[in-house]
Amino acid sequence: MATWIWILIVVLALVVGLVGGFYGARKYMEKYLKENPPFNEEQLRQLMLQMGQKPSQKKLNQMMHSMQNQSSRK
The missing domain is CATH 1.10.20 (Histone, subunit A)
Structure with a gap:
């Protein structure tokens, strides 16, 4: 396979991981703060x-x- 395909796969995986991690962490913190108000x-x-x-x-x-x-x- 060409090198540019591997680079594209890595970049896409990084973007998907960052977006998924952001929304997962946000959802977790909203749930935590609802259960344990400050x-x-x-x-x-x-x-x-x-x-x-x-x-x-x-x-x-x-x-x-x-x-x-x-x-x-x-």
């Missing part, structure tokens, strides 16, 4: 206390709801 209610409460705010349950619920809405839109 913030939970207790962490948010501690963050607000460190910033000098007194967190009420209503404010925590609003912030959690807005964070969930923002992550579901993406």
Whole structure:
């Protein structure tokens, strides 16, 4: 076989591998972040206390709801 055919096969395999790897990693990270959200209610409460705010349950619920809405839109 000609050398240019081997080069074409290698380049195509590289492109397919890169595209497949990108989408596979993206899907994995979306699933991971959905199962393990970066913030939970207790962490948010501690963050607000460190910033000098007194967190009420209503404010925590609003912030959690807005964070969930923002992550579901993406």
